Amino acid sequence: MSQSEWPLWEVFIRSKQGLDHKHVGSLHAADATMAVQNARDVYTRRLEGVSIWVVESAHIHASNPDEAAEFFDPAADKVYRHPTFYDVPDSIKHM
């Protein structure tokens, strides 16, 4: 066996009822073709899905957990950004 590891891929599966592909886990594969087949063998054995997407993990760019405070906390006290914050006057129809 070659010493080098196969790259990591993230797997997304759409279930029969689902409209969107949901992240289900990751796996190793040499390329996209193998990644889809491996995903079929690892993640759809119990009829979990009807469609598979794979993305090489290296292509996913994530927010930094260390920056969570400045990224997300400021949204916590801004209830006025939700439409439900506002009272709709009775005269306004079809809202």
Next chain:
Amino acid sequence: MPPVMPEVSPEQTAAAAHAPAVRQLLFQYVLQLADTSLVLGHRLSEWCGHGPVLEQDLALANIALDLLGETRSLYQYAAALEGRGRTEDDLAYLRSATEYRNPLLVEQPNGDFAHTVARQFLFDNFHYHLLLALKDGPDAHLAAIAEKSVKEAAYHLKWSSEWVIRLGDGTAESRQRLDRALATLWRYAAELTAPTATEAALQAMGLLPDYDDLAPAMQAHQARVLAEATVPVPTVAPFAQKGGKEGRHSEHLGYLLAELQYVQRAYPGLTW
């Protein structure tokens, strides 16, 4: 009280549609198919926990389970065709190696991953094309089993073809291992499509496809995959080996059956 009618299984109904002599021939043939899938499925299950990577460990176990599922349907039908009260378990666990009818290819040991891939590729290419023909065949019960299994076999063939290409056109080491595997296993491939007396009789009755009719599609697929793998098609089968379908096996089958049958032999009738 009215007498209780014994329940008739779909397999028994299907078996009853054939004349006794035909039933006996079909029994032999279905048994051969069942033995083949069981022995190969068992071989693949030996990889469980030992696969080169987790993903391929699971892929091998999945294929083993597909083959085991097919095996059960076939043994159930074989038991009904025989009509002597034996069950699928009796057929699997209580026959000796000389009574097994699988071709020699499938009992060959796993070897390395390339060896397993090469064996699987040679088998899948035959299995898939055979099931494709059987599913449109005149025996409705065999056709139904084939229709279910052919989808699985299509994936097996995709998997093994993909790996032949990867190993053949991969590193120097993977190529060397695949070459070695093909050189060893090629001599067992011809038995798959060499009809026994039983198969020839069923072919003459139109109950089995003529293997010559399967050959063009099999050869075309094999040629395409080997070309993509940059592996030359081995032209001669040196010392072609056969006899497994008539019960003349290599030494390997006895060891395989010893492990497969051990519990039922040691504790007859044990269930859990």
